[in-house]
Amino acid sequence: MSYAIECEGLTKRYGALAALEDVTAGVPSGRVIGLLGHNGAGKSTLIKLVLGLIAPTGGRLSVLGENPWRAHRLRQRIGYLPENAAFHPNLTGRELLDYLARLKRAERAQVQMLLGRVGLADAAKRRVGTYSKGMRQRLGLAQALLGSPELVLLDEPTTGLDPQASRELYRIVGELRASGRSVVISSHLLAELEPHIDGALILRQGRLLAAGTLVELSERAALPAHVVLRAHADEVQALLARLAARSLPAQARPDGRVELQLPRADKLRALRELVGDPAVADLDVREPTLTQLYDWLGAGRPASAEASPCTPS
């Protein structure tokens, strides 16, 4: 497997403060990876290292096969949308993209196409200073796509976007993946991010807490599946008793439904039994979400609170 980003023992210290400590991980080429972690986890430091804006204190970092530190030409192959993207307010959207396209030696025809793609064609001749936050964010996405980069880094890309614009952004991310580009999305919005990523790198206080595809992380966590049953009203109590007898403690919800947790190892057998139970009119199985995985990994807790439950892959 080839990697768009590969780091080994990557460390960045500011004096005594370790912004990133001994991180070994990779972003496979052609995948969409979520870069997760609370504020101060080291996400921005990792992005700056990938862009070659700061030098690592230790370890090795390879981006698209090159050492990014001061390799400014490498950035021709990288697109970057900063968090809270700010632009020169006196330029129009079109002028700004023209300027950035020249810097990136991108085809000028791309500018109009990208403005249309992010829904800013009508505002192209307006000064960026008059744009709303959402419009600036869309302009930021457009500039990140200039020059058809092989690697796209999106830092909190849906900040300020309305739901429709967020969906459009993730549609563009899907197109990037389909065309073989690698995408790294740094975000706090786990529920929103989950359907659009192939895997995650989770950082906590500068250290890598977990890395892998969502399936791998889920298997490693072995969190139970959440099942909601709809039973005939007069059979709920009998169903609860039967489940208790099978060592599947369940509880009735105020809306009359019954919910229970199925241990991963026992999930299929238990589901078969539930499907065969005459009291069960319907059932809904919910796999552990990214948010639950994140909480289980303790990404939001201080590193000193406990030992890491996972070995990074």
Place this chain on the structure above:
Amino acid sequence: MHAILTVAWKEFRDDFRNRWTIAIAVLFALLALGIAWFGGAAAGRVGFTSFDATLASLTTLGAFVIPLIGLLIAYDTVVGDRDDGTLLLMLSYPLARGQLVGGKFLGHCAALAVATCAGFALAVAIMQVMQPAAQTLTAWLYIGRFILSASLLGASFVGFACLISVQTASKSRAAGLALIGWLASVVLFDLVLLALLVMSGGNPLERAVYPYLLLLNPVDVFRLVNLAALGNGAGNELLTGMTAGYAYAPALLYAVLLGWAALPFAWATAAFRGKEV
């Protein structure tokens, strides 16, 4: 070079768009015409008088105003981008740090040079129309030299502004340093030299050093370039007192001024290269 010129063109256009270029050109034109018209007011004469006296007054005025404008036009060129969040984006482009600072420096220098050229050339053209005696090739050579040296002086202070902008953490601090730098180079430097001159009591060895000490300040080099050609008595008595009749080679003065235009910028580039963002 492509990246430097792209950034330079953008900065040049920004200065034009922000009315900096036009405001400076108008200011220079008005000041020049004002000096030309009212230059003899103290002697009871109003109107265009001697072209040499006008140019000498312009040199004295330029030595005050041009450094200030050079500093004002560029003091926030990097720190301002850092403050408003655009620096990170710019550095994520395939652009070396030196190319970014170089482009900004060139763009601001070009804007200042265009404003200087337009402002003073317009004023001189009006003077020449009003004062037929000044319609000579020599007069145009003088004004050409004045504009060239003024542009180099401006470039020097744009370079200083870039250095301040790279080294400071906030726009307000950069503005403060720029003003201190202006005061130091335009006023304090000469005062310190004058004090040393007085204290030395005319020591011949020390007097021999002063002509070279003046080269340590681009403002004085600018004065020397312009006043030396006009002859003593045409302008700054302080300067002529310090040079004590020392004859500078014009090429040396231009070389030093060129060096002053390049040195702060080179320092700014080197400093920015080592900065982490």
